[in-house]
Amino acid sequence: MSNLVISEKVSSVAKRDIIDLNNKINAFNSGETPEEAFRKFRLTRGVYGQRQPGVQMIRIKLPYGRITADQLVRIADTSDKFATGNLHATTRQDIQLHFVKLSDSPQLWADLEDAGITLKEACGNTIRNVTASSVAGIDPDEPFDVTPLTHSIFTYFLRNPINQDMGRKFKIAVSSSEKDSALAFIHDVGLIAKMGVNEKGESVKGFKVLIGGGLGAQPFSAQTAFEFLEEKDVIPFIEALLRVFDRYGERVRRHKARMKFLLNDLGLEGMMARVAEERTAVKNKVFAIPEDLFGTNASESINHAPRPSVSEEEIMKIAAESISGADMEIFTKWLRTNTFEQKQKGWYAVQLRVLLGDMSSDTARKLADIVRQYAADDIRVTVNQGYILRFVKGEDLVAIYHALNSLGLAAPGFDSTMDITTCPGTDTCNLAISSSYGITRVLEDMMKSEFPEMIYNQDIKIKISGCMNGCGQHNACNIGFHGSSIKNGKLVLPALQVLLGGGFSGDGIGLIGDKVIKVPTKRGPEVLRMLFADFEANAYDGEYFNQYYARQTKNYFFQLLKPLADLSTLQEDDYRDWDHDELFKTEIGVGECASVLVDLVATTITEGQEKLNLAKENFESGIWADAIYHAYNVLITGAKGLLMTKDVTTNTQYGIINDFESNFGKEFKYETPSQFVLPDAEETPFRSLAFSINKFEPTEEFASYFLDTAEQFLNFVRSTREAQLLENGEPALQELSFGKDS
Structure with a gap:
C-alpha cells in the first residue's frame, strides 16, 4: 500500500514496525529481498501465508484474550475493509483474519494499532500470545487475579531481544487456579496461581511453575520446575530460561526445535543449572508486578461493589414475563451452562459458545453494543474459541439473553462436550490434511440430536485439529481427533486419528491423550456414538471419563472401535471429505512456524x-x-x-x-x-x-x-x-x- 496512513495515537516503536513492514514488502516485491528472508521477517509481524496462494492470514495478538468493546468494533471494521468480514477466535485467545492481501497488511496493522492492538510477534520464532484463564479476576476458585502478572509478561517480552530469533516458537500460559483452565501443562512455561510463604513467614502470591510442555507429533506434559515461586521471581526466571533456550536450542531440525526437546536432552536438573548461570546477566533480578496496569480487571469500567445475589428462582420469574414454552427450556439450559456468579457477589459472567470460533463483523459490532449496555468493558476471548462477558447484573441476565439470542450467541452448553474446539483445517491452513470445520459441524449436530444431555457434561472435552501439529489441542482432551489419510489400494480417503484419555484426570492432573486408532473421517460420528454408549453402560457411578479410560486400558478401546477401521465396507462417499464434493486427495503445503535459516x-x-x-x-x-x-x-x-x-x-x-x-x-x-x-x-x-x-x-x-x-x-x-x-x-x-x- 503506497499511501500508508498512521495516526498520531500509534506509539513510535509501533509506527517504526509498521513502516518497516511496508518497506520490506516493497523490497520483496521488487526482488531486493529473498523470499525466505522476507518470510522470516513477516511472520514475526503476524502475517502468515495461507493455503490459498496470494493471500495472508493475519493473527491479531490479544494478551490473555482481553479486548474492549471499541477494540472489537475496530477488528470488525478492519475485517470488512481488508479481509472477509469474519473474526476467527483461536485456542491461544487470538483473533485471526483471513484472505488479506500482503500489500494491505501494513495499513491493517496501522488501523489496529490506532485502537491499541498489535500484530507484533503473533507468529514466528518468538514468544507467542501469552494466554491466561479467561475467568481471571472473577474466578470464585482463584487465590488472586493473575491478570496483572500475565499483562506484565506480555509487555516485558514484547520486542525483547532475547526472543526475537529463537529456534522455534515459545508459549506461555497462566492459570488462575489449580483447575488449570489455561492448560499450563502443555506449554513451554505454565504458571498456576497459588499462595505460599516467603522467607519472612509472610503469605505471598506465587505460582507452581511447569516447563517443557508441548503438543504436535510428539507431545510432552510439562515438568515441574518449582512447586512454588514467588510472583516477583517469575519474570526473571522466564527471562533466564529463554536465554538458555535461545543459546542451546535446536535450529535446523524443525521437529526437534521446541523447548520440550531441549529439556529432554538436558534433563530437568541440567536445564535448571543452566538457568541459574544466567541469573547474573538478566535485566531484573526481581520484578514486582504492579497492580494498577491498564485493563487488569473490570473495576476500571464498572462499580463492582458487592450486590445482592439474584437466585435462579428470581431470574426465572423475570424470564417468565417474556419467555414461554420450549423457549423457556432453552433459556434454562443457557442460564445453567453459560452463566455463573463471579467471586464478586451479585455479579455474573456470561459465556458465549461460538461455533468454530467464527463471528461475522456485523455480529461483533452488535455484541460490542450489548457489552456497553450490560457488562464491563472487558471482553475475554476464551481458549475454547468463545467469549466471556463480565460484571453483568443478575436482573439483566434475561435481557442480555434476548440480545445475544438475536445474534445467535445464546447456544447453551459453553465448554461442554457439545462445545467442540477446532482449528480451521483445510479451509485455510497449509499443513492441514483434512477438514476440521466439516467434521466439527457434523459432530455437534449429531450430539444435539442424539445426545442433548451432553450440553451439561463438563467432564468430556472434544477437540479437533486438521493435522498432527495440534492447533486444535487434540492431544489435550478426553476425546481428540486429528486429520489424516488412509490409503486403500490406489485410492486415498480422508481419515481421523482418534486419541483418548488426554486433558485432566479426575484428580486434576494434566494428561496427553493416547493414539488409539485411525478411522475413515465419515465414521467420526459413529466413533462418538460407540464411546458414549460404552461409557454410559460400563462406567462406575461418579467415574470420570479419563478414570474409566485408564481402568479399561487403551487396548479395550482399540478393540471397541476396530470395526470402524475396516476398509472392506467402504462406500463411495467415504472418499470425500466433509464439506467437499470432489474426491479426496492430500495437498499439504509448507508450514510457516519453522525457523528459517537464510543461506545468503x-x-x-x-x-x-x-x-x-x-x-x-x-x-x-x-x-x-x-x-x-x-x-x-x-x-x-x-x-x-x-x-x-x-x-x-x-x-x-x-x-x-x-x-x-x-x-x-x-x-x-x-x-x-x-x-x-x-x-x-x-x-x-x-x-x-x-x-x-x-x-x-x-x-x-x-x-x-x-x-x-x-x-x-x-x-x-x-x-x-x-x-x-x-x-x-x-x-x-x-x-x-x-x-x-x-
Whole structure:
C-alpha cells in the first residue's frame, strides 16, 4: 500500500514496525529481498501465508484474550475493509483474519494499532500470545487475579531481544487456579496461581511453575520446575530460561526445535543449572508486578461493589414475563451452562459458545453494543474459541439473553462436550490434511440430536485439529481427533486419528491423550456414538471419563472401535471429505512456524547490521541488558554468515560459537579490559567474548565494551567476506536491501 496512513495515537516503536513492514514488502516485491528472508521477517509481524496462494492470514495478538468493546468494533471494521468480514477466535485467545492481501497488511496493522492492538510477534520464532484463564479476576476458585502478572509478561517480552530469533516458537500460559483452565501443562512455561510463604513467614502470591510442555507429533506434559515461586521471581526466571533456550536450542531440525526437546536432552536438573548461570546477566533480578496496569480487571469500567445475589428462582420469574414454552427450556439450559456468579457477589459472567470460533463483523459490532449496555468493558476471548462477558447484573441476565439470542450467541452448553474446539483445517491452513470445520459441524449436530444431555457434561472435552501439529489441542482432551489419510489400494480417503484419555484426570492432573486408532473421517460420528454408549453402560457411578479410560486400558478401546477401521465396507462417499464434493486427495503445503535459516552471506551481514543498530539504540536509551543481548546476536549472526562461506552447517548458537572457533576463531582479535577477561586462558577471543554474555552484570560499562567489540566483529566479518570474494574473483560484497527507512 503506497499511501500508508498512521495516526498520531500509534506509539513510535509501533509506527517504526509498521513502516518497516511496508518497506520490506516493497523490497520483496521488487526482488531486493529473498523470499525466505522476507518470510522470516513477516511472520514475526503476524502475517502468515495461507493455503490459498496470494493471500495472508493475519493473527491479531490479544494478551490473555482481553479486548474492549471499541477494540472489537475496530477488528470488525478492519475485517470488512481488508479481509472477509469474519473474526476467527483461536485456542491461544487470538483473533485471526483471513484472505488479506500482503500489500494491505501494513495499513491493517496501522488501523489496529490506532485502537491499541498489535500484530507484533503473533507468529514466528518468538514468544507467542501469552494466554491466561479467561475467568481471571472473577474466578470464585482463584487465590488472586493473575491478570496483572500475565499483562506484565506480555509487555516485558514484547520486542525483547532475547526472543526475537529463537529456534522455534515459545508459549506461555497462566492459570488462575489449580483447575488449570489455561492448560499450563502443555506449554513451554505454565504458571498456576497459588499462595505460599516467603522467607519472612509472610503469605505471598506465587505460582507452581511447569516447563517443557508441548503438543504436535510428539507431545510432552510439562515438568515441574518449582512447586512454588514467588510472583516477583517469575519474570526473571522466564527471562533466564529463554536465554538458555535461545543459546542451546535446536535450529535446523524443525521437529526437534521446541523447548520440550531441549529439556529432554538436558534433563530437568541440567536445564535448571543452566538457568541459574544466567541469573547474573538478566535485566531484573526481581520484578514486582504492579497492580494498577491498564485493563487488569473490570473495576476500571464498572462499580463492582458487592450486590445482592439474584437466585435462579428470581431470574426465572423475570424470564417468565417474556419467555414461554420450549423457549423457556432453552433459556434454562443457557442460564445453567453459560452463566455463573463471579467471586464478586451479585455479579455474573456470561459465556458465549461460538461455533468454530467464527463471528461475522456485523455480529461483533452488535455484541460490542450489548457489552456497553450490560457488562464491563472487558471482553475475554476464551481458549475454547468463545467469549466471556463480565460484571453483568443478575436482573439483566434475561435481557442480555434476548440480545445475544438475536445474534445467535445464546447456544447453551459453553465448554461442554457439545462445545467442540477446532482449528480451521483445510479451509485455510497449509499443513492441514483434512477438514476440521466439516467434521466439527457434523459432530455437534449429531450430539444435539442424539445426545442433548451432553450440553451439561463438563467432564468430556472434544477437540479437533486438521493435522498432527495440534492447533486444535487434540492431544489435550478426553476425546481428540486429528486429520489424516488412509490409503486403500490406489485410492486415498480422508481419515481421523482418534486419541483418548488426554486433558485432566479426575484428580486434576494434566494428561496427553493416547493414539488409539485411525478411522475413515465419515465414521467420526459413529466413533462418538460407540464411546458414549460404552461409557454410559460400563462406567462406575461418579467415574470420570479419563478414570474409566485408564481402568479399561487403551487396548479395550482399540478393540471397541476396530470395526470402524475396516476398509472392506467402504462406500463411495467415504472418499470425500466433509464439506467437499470432489474426491479426496492430500495437498499439504509448507508450514510457516519453522525457523528459517537464510543461506545468503550478504543477508546475514545485513541482519547483523540491523541488530547492531538496535543495540546502539538501546544503549543510548540506557537499557544496558537489551543492548548487550542485541550485540550478542550480532556475534551469532556474523559468525553464521562466515561459516556459510565454508559450507559449515550451523545449528545451535552454542554450536555456532564452537564452529567459528575451529574455522575463524584465532583471526578475530580485540582488546579486552582487564575486568572483563574470563579466567579460562584457552578461550579464543571470539569464544571469550560470546561466552561472557552471562558472566557479568548488565552495567553501562560492560554494555559499552560489548557493543563496541560486536561492531568490531561485524566489520571483521564484512572485510573477511570481501577478501574471500576478491580472492575468488567474484563481484564485491553487495549487502541485500531490506527496504529503505522512511
